[in-house]
Amino acid sequence: MRFVFLLFIVLPGIVIAQEPENQIFVTRQNTSWEEFVRQMEQKFEIHFFYDHIATENVRINVQVERILLEQLLEQTFVEKDVKVSKDTDGNYFLFPKFALKPTVASKFFHAPDSEYKTRVNEQNNNDKYSNDTFLKTYNEYIAGTVVVGTDNITKNRNARVKGFVFNSEDGTPVDLARVFIAELNEVLVTNGSGEFELEVAPGNYTLTINSLGWHEKSFKLTVFSSGDANFPMRVKSILLDETVVTAERNQNLSTTTMGFEKITAKAIKEMPVVLGEKDVVKMALLLPGVQTTGEISSGFNVRGSPSDQNMFIINDVSIYNSSHLFGLFTTFNSDAISEFKFYKNSIPVEYGGLLSSVFDIDVKTGNSQNFSVRAGVGPTSARAMAEGPITNNGSSYMVSFRSSYSDWMLRQVDNLEVRNSSASFQDALMNFNFPLGEKNKLNLFLYWSRDYADLFLGIQNEYRNLGASIGWTHNFNKKLTSELNLASSQYTYNESNIEVEYLANQHSFDIAHYEAKWKLLYSFASGKKLELGWNSKFIRISNGDFLPLYNQSTLNPLTFEPEQSVSSSIFATYRWDVSARFSVDAGLRATRYAYLGPKTVFSYMKNEPKSIDNITDTTFYPKNSVINNNQNIDCNFAAKYELTNNLSFKAGYNLLHQYTFMLSNTVSVSPSSKWKLSDPNLTPMQGEQFSAGLYKNFANGKIETSVEAYYKKVKHLVEYKDGAEFVTNPVPETNIIQGKLRSYGVEFMLKKKMDKLSGWLNYTWSKAEVTAFNPVTGEMNNQGYSYPANYDRPHAANMTLNYKLSKRLSFSANLVYSTGRPITYPSSVYYLNDVQITGFSKRNDYRLPDYFRTDISISLEGNLKKNKLAHGFWSLSFYNLTGRRNAYSMVFQNVDGEIKGYKISILGAMIPSLNYNLKLGNYEN
Amino acid sequence: MxxxxxxxxxxxxxxxxxxxxxxxxxxxxxxxxxxxxxxxxxxxxxxxxxxxxxxxxxxxxxxxxxxxxxxxxxxxxxxxxxxxxxxxxxxxxxxxxxxxxxxxxxxxxxxxxxxxxxxxxxxEESVGIDTVYAELNYKESLDYPFGLPGYQFYINTQPGQKADNYFLWDLTETYQYDADYRLYALYYYGDIFYTKSDMEQIEDIVKLNYDTLFTCWKTETVKDIFTGHTSNLSTPVINRQPLHFVSTETKKLSVRYGLLVQQYAVSKxxxxxxxxxxxxxxxxxxxxxxxxxxxxxxxxxxxxxxxxxxxxxxxASVAEKRVFYNKPNAAFYFEKGYTAEPIDLHKKQQPVYLVLEENAMYFVHKDCVDCRTEGGVAHKPDFWID
Structure with missing residues (x-):
């Protein structure tokens, strides 16, 4: 830090006893200069600074009665060309040729240097952090110094500064802005062109500019000479968001099913409206055993499993990415949902293929009587749904569309990268139903979703889901039903990147999934039920091409071989009520998985790490040839014993296999994560779950309680080696370690069913631990030690409540608590080429602070008249009511050679949202 | 990535x-x-x-x-x-x-x-450097509505002898800069010495060679790591690999800037x-x-x-190239010294440095007239080309 110190001379505690107006008079005398100085300094509180040579042999000769000191000095020294000057502290300066300026020259009022600037920012920042590339919140922000004029000429004349206040986004002028200049205590107002004029002495000024609807901003202004100055301002706006609804209803005692929830359309209508769009998936996050890594994660984690172990199907169409905008929204309109089933245990064998959970969503069948429309408008997106009869034979359609218009929000963020980015999403659903006579029903379903993002650094990406299914149900008689479903779905991801010209590229991948399922259901007179079925899946993953983009790119185009597999299964479920109190469910599923050509497969040296150097053989398999086969049996056993009329005990065992994996090296799941099929080098994952639970109802079933405990083991878990890269890697198996996952927990649930007050309260204690160590090949992560999974949150509690004050007015709230997720800390520092590098602790050895959030919402329905054209309702919600800054992640930064930790909070403020929804008809329909 | x-x-x-x-x-x-x-x-x-x-x-x-x-x-x-x-x-x-x-x-x-x-x-076989060059860029920034100017450096390599070459680039910058002000005179216990006439005394007092006070050269390593490779390129040449960005927020570009690039050809x-x-x-x-x-x-x-x-x-095998750039024709945003707490002249903090501006003298701190206080050396490095 550097200083220009000037003549601010401090004389400690001195009050100068002088003539009025500090005038000093000298009386008649004739003394030497030195003697004169000595006397004067003794007599008065003044001080002389002078040049010895210039004052040599000078005598002070006063011949008049009295003379002003300044006058005397000037007279005495005029001949010698010694210039006399004086400051306000009683210092006199006598130097040859040039006067020493008693006042401070404009030039020395330089703007603070960068270090000082940083300090100023720090003082003004709440978070004591200043790096403008980050998102941050300022209480008051002193912007960078605005410099006017040039500093090579110093004129002590006043300078004319012409200021221009404008919108930082588009450069349009801000008129009638109030400009306050602190140093002059003066206020100016900008004219219609956003301009103001200022005439000041050169120097440093602090300008604070404010105007209604704009963020107040302060500027340091350094004026050297006349000139122009620009003052960018930002529009002030309030960020809004929308919200979710849910509920469920359950025959919790009499079925053998455990770890199951069902949420119906009716319940969706009745239950809390909190955060964003009505979102059944977000509601599922409030159930015990369901976790995420944070607010913006594209996946969720069920009972300690990674997110690629969840099956997400909507009318039999598999969805590979169910998230819009990285997890803030779900890729379908909840208005169009009729029922949502969620299994985290005892997964019925008709599903199969993914280890951890099933989200099975049924889309509404259109109204076959009347045409109806419902629509909703929120701050970031709008949705509409229409339904009605096709012909008058009972056939119907339902169409829903949703689109975002959220870019305006990005413009408000105080970060260039965000501001210059854009993101949008759309989705659509169509469901057609055709009853074909008494016994047949045909259903046709189409699904589409799209996300697009254009990012500041020259990266664009887009991803789509596309799906279709046909279902044919045939009732042979009252006891026997057949269901046949054909479904196809496709997930496509495209990215182009022009960050570095010679590496500019575009790449893509897509997954095509075709599936057929046929089920026969037979109900015996005794109440026993038998279900038989066949299920076949063909999955093809094209890893696309990695292509140079534009002429400047010198990249080699890379082409990756697609891979494909067929898995065929037969399954059977038998339900037997042994006695009135004891029931057993058994399901078996036999699967033959075949990995098919055309494909080049590499063989690796046994007992050595899989790496390119260890490839021993390369085999090309022609089209449709079976490369390898896996035969596995999945099973599901569940039993229930009703101890009393309102107390049941249940136990279950579930064994499953999984043949597709997601490749990702990030903590949270992102849409760019590729998928991979099990192949000769990757063993299918195997998951086992043991569970047991007690269920008790009170108050005639209005209150349900349960305790469930589970223990889960996953073998051949696919973990990615540290620093793994998948985009341009033709041999992903070299970046994979197959490890183990172990998770266990206890879930407590208390549920109050529909009434004035409804909702639930739950608490989960759980643990999820991963080991990625192959002792034979020596491949390992985390030096071979076990580590908590990224989403491991030992304690979690959720409460959701809805209170209906009247038919028209309801109030609801969510309370969410969980232990912070585990993170890896920096634990040491070292240097390479003078760059400071961080060494880390064991993986996930530390934790983020606990997560806690409160949401509330109020819904006001329109009038309840039966005969009316349209019914509207308002919902006002507050997400994160307390504005708690829950940590999403932690970043570590080097501040002056010391590593500091910062927690990043997403949605770390209260977010209000007002939505208006409208539908044709009255409240009920 | x-x-x-x-x-x-x-x-x-x-x-x-x-x-x-x-x-x-x-x-x-x-x-x-x-x-x-x-x-x-x-x-x-x-x-x-x-x-x-x-x-x-x-x-x-x-x-x-x-x-x-x-x-x-x-x-x-x-x-x-x-x-x-x-x-x-x-x-x-x-x-x-x-x-x-x-x-x-x-x-x-x-x-x-x-x-x-x-x-x-x-x-590995060394690969030559074809060119190292800079372009004047305006970096978008909230603090600078019209962009923060500076030089973005790039490197082009010569063709490698094999298809897959792996590089690590080490950068060392040297820049010439001036002190904020030129010393005019020195006040020392009642005497005033002028740089024009009293050089010997001044040198005696401040133990320095006056001529070198104003202009300095500073050499620093660029504390960043740059890597690249040619194994995925159609020809084993790298063109326009971005290196570092030097902004006008510091004195680095204020007079003349030199950059030494050491290109290490390393193993994969x-x-x-x-x-x-x-x-x-x-x-x-x-x-x-x-x-x-x-x-x-x-x-x-x-x-x-x-x-x-x-x-x-x-x-590694090494190739080197050094380039020089004069100050860009752009606005500079680095800041000079600023006013500080008042200093008690009576405590005889001597010598006191004086500068001459517009026919008036001013007392300034040493940092404002002695460029070496900013870390540079007063003599021109041997490799420096004006």
Whole structure:
């Protein structure tokens, strides 16, 4: 830090006893200069600074009665060309040729240097952090110094500064802005062109500019000479968001099913409206055993499993990415949902293929009587749904569309990268139903979703889901039903990147999934039920091409071989009520998985790490040839014993296999994560779950309680080696370690069913631990030690409540608590080429602070008249009511050679949202 | 690369994101061996620096002394390095010399008897530098509505002799700059000395050579890591690889700027190491959703392969190029000295520096007239070309 110190001379505690107006008079005398100085300094509180040579042999000769000191000095020294000057502290300066300026020259009022600037920012920042590339919140922000004029000429004349206040986004002028200049205590107002004029002495000024609807901003202004100055301002706006609804209803005692929830359309209508769009998936996050890594994660984690172990199907169409905008929204309109089933245990064998959970969503069948429309408008997106009869034979359609218009929000963020980015999403659903006579029903379903993002650094990406299914149900008689479903779905991801010209590229991948399922259901007179079925899946993953983009790119185009597999299964479920109190469910599923050509497969040296150097053989398999086969049996056993009329005990065992994996090296799941099929080098994952639970109802079933405990083991878990890269890697198996996952927990649930007050309260204690160590090949992560999974949150509690004050007015709230997720800390520092590098602790050895959030919402329905054209309702919600800054992640930064930790909070403020929804008809329909 | 994009993507949807300092509670007992240095095809002596990691709150190097450090090649030639200063081990002048095509390894025995070694690594064929050049860019920034000007440096390599070349670029910058003001006179216990006439006295008082006060040269390493490779390119040439950006927020570009680029042709393994390091340091500035991990170096404990070490003993062939650029025709935003707390002249803080501006003299602090206080040296470096 550097200083220009000037003549601010401090004389400690001195009050100068002088003539009025500090005038000093000298009386008649004739003394030497030195003697004169000595006397004067003794007599008065003044001080002389002078040049010895210039004052040599000078005598002070006063011949008049009295003379002003300044006058005397000037007279005495005029001949010698010694210039006399004086400051306000009683210092006199006598130097040859040039006067020493008693006042401070404009030039020395330089703007603070960068270090000082940083300090100023720090003082003004709440978070004591200043790096403008980050998102941050300022209480008051002193912007960078605005410099006017040039500093090579110093004129002590006043300078004319012409200021221009404008919108930082588009450069349009801000008129009638109030400009306050602190140093002059003066206020100016900008004219219609956003301009103001200022005439000041050169120097440093602090300008604070404010105007209604704009963020107040302060500027340091350094004026050297006349000139122009620009003052960018930002529009002030309030960020809004929308919200979710849910509920469920359950025959919790009499079925053998455990770890199951069902949420119906009716319940969706009745239950809390909190955060964003009505979102059944977000509601599922409030159930015990369901976790995420944070607010913006594209996946969720069920009972300690990674997110690629969840099956997400909507009318039999598999969805590979169910998230819009990285997890803030779900890729379908909840208005169009009729029922949502969620299994985290005892997964019925008709599903199969993914280890951890099933989200099975049924889309509404259109109204076959009347045409109806419902629509909703929120701050970031709008949705509409229409339904009605096709012909008058009972056939119907339902169409829903949703689109975002959220870019305006990005413009408000105080970060260039965000501001210059854009993101949008759309989705659509169509469901057609055709009853074909008494016994047949045909259903046709189409699904589409799209996300697009254009990012500041020259990266664009887009991803789509596309799906279709046909279902044919045939009732042979009252006891026997057949269901046949054909479904196809496709997930496509495209990215182009022009960050570095010679590496500019575009790449893509897509997954095509075709599936057929046929089920026969037979109900015996005794109440026993038998279900038989066949299920076949063909999955093809094209890893696309990695292509140079534009002429400047010198990249080699890379082409990756697609891979494909067929898995065929037969399954059977038998339900037997042994006695009135004891029931057993058994399901078996036999699967033959075949990995098919055309494909080049590499063989690796046994007992050595899989790496390119260890490839021993390369085999090309022609089209449709079976490369390898896996035969596995999945099973599901569940039993229930009703101890009393309102107390049941249940136990279950579930064994499953999984043949597709997601490749990702990030903590949270992102849409760019590729998928991979099990192949000769990757063993299918195997998951086992043991569970047991007690269920008790009170108050005639209005209150349900349960305790469930589970223990889960996953073998051949696919973990990615540290620093793994998948985009341009033709041999992903070299970046994979197959490890183990172990998770266990206890879930407590208390549920109050529909009434004035409804909702639930739950608490989960759980643990999820991963080991990625192959002792034979020596491949390992985390030096071979076990580590908590990224989403491991030992304690979690959720409460959701809805209170209906009247038919028209309801109030609801969510309370969410969980232990912070585990993170890896920096634990040491070292240097390479003078760059400071961080060494880390064991993986996930530390934790983020606990997560806690409160949401509330109020819904006001329109009038309840039966005969009316349209019914509207308002919902006002507050997400994160307390504005708690829950940590999403932690970043570590080097501040002056010391590593500091910062927690990043997403949605770390209260977010209000007002939505208006409208539908044709009255409240009920 | 990928992950970073995802990270940025995350920003896009962050509607309300905040960043708060969080007190860290570290386990600071970890002591991990760190190796720096290597061998090149340029003439020695070569240096290897050994240290141990430090607690994050006191980041200084802790040198690892009294080790036996040996560099050997695959033909049986080896040299034991001498510890010239704590933790720094050097080969002797005229000792072992890196030869392209040969393989080299490092062996370290610590005072407590632990043995560490790197595998043999080949010294790759060197690849020449075609050009290093700068372009005037305006970086978007909220603080500078019209952009922050500066030079963005780029490098073009010559074609490599093989298809897959892996590079590490080391940058050293040297810049000429001036003090904020030119000294006019010195006030010293009642005498005033002028630079025009009283040079001898001034030099006597301030023990300096006046001529060199105003203009200095400062050399610094660019504290960043740059990597690249040609294995995925259609021809083994890199064009327009971005290097660093030098803004006008500092004095670096204020007079003349020189950049020395050392291009190391390294093995794929070394490249991957440095690329990971680069990703890690650039990740730190974003939402850290990439799984952080320890980037293991190439020095392995012979007895325990699970022990982690940091750093890389780099075997490389080198090409160099130095370029110079005059100040850009753009606005400068660095700031000069500023007014400080008043100083008590009566305490005789002598000498006092005076500058002349517009026929008036002013007292200034030494920092404003002596460029060396900003870290530079007063004599022009030998390599400097005006």
């Amino acid at each position: 990928k992950t970073k994009h995802v990270l940025i993507a995350f920003f896009v949807i962050v509607i309300v994101a905040c960043k708060d300092e969080f007190l860290l509670n570290f386990d600071t007992n970890q002591k991990i061996l760190v190796v720096e240095g290597g061998i090149t095809n340029l003439e020695g002596p070569y240096a290897v620096r050994l240290s141990t990691t430090l607690p994050v709150n006191q980041p200084l190097r802790i040198p690892l002394e009294n080790c036996r450090v040996t560099i050997s090649d695959n033909t049986g030639v080896s040299e034991v390095l001498t510890e010239t200063e704590p933790g720094v081990y050097k080969t002797v002048v005229g000792g072992i010399r890196g030869i392209i095509g040969k393989e080299y390894s490092l062996l370290v025995t610590t005072p407590d008897g632990k043995k560490y070694e790197t595998g043999f690594e080949k010294m 393994k070394a490249y991957q190491f440095w690329k990971s390091i680069r990703e890690q340091i650039s990740d730190e500035s974003f939402l850290n959703t990439r799984q952080p991990y320890n980037i293991a170096g190439n020095l392995e404990n012979v007895a325990d392969t699970r022990e982690i070490t940091y750093g890389f003993f780099t075997v």
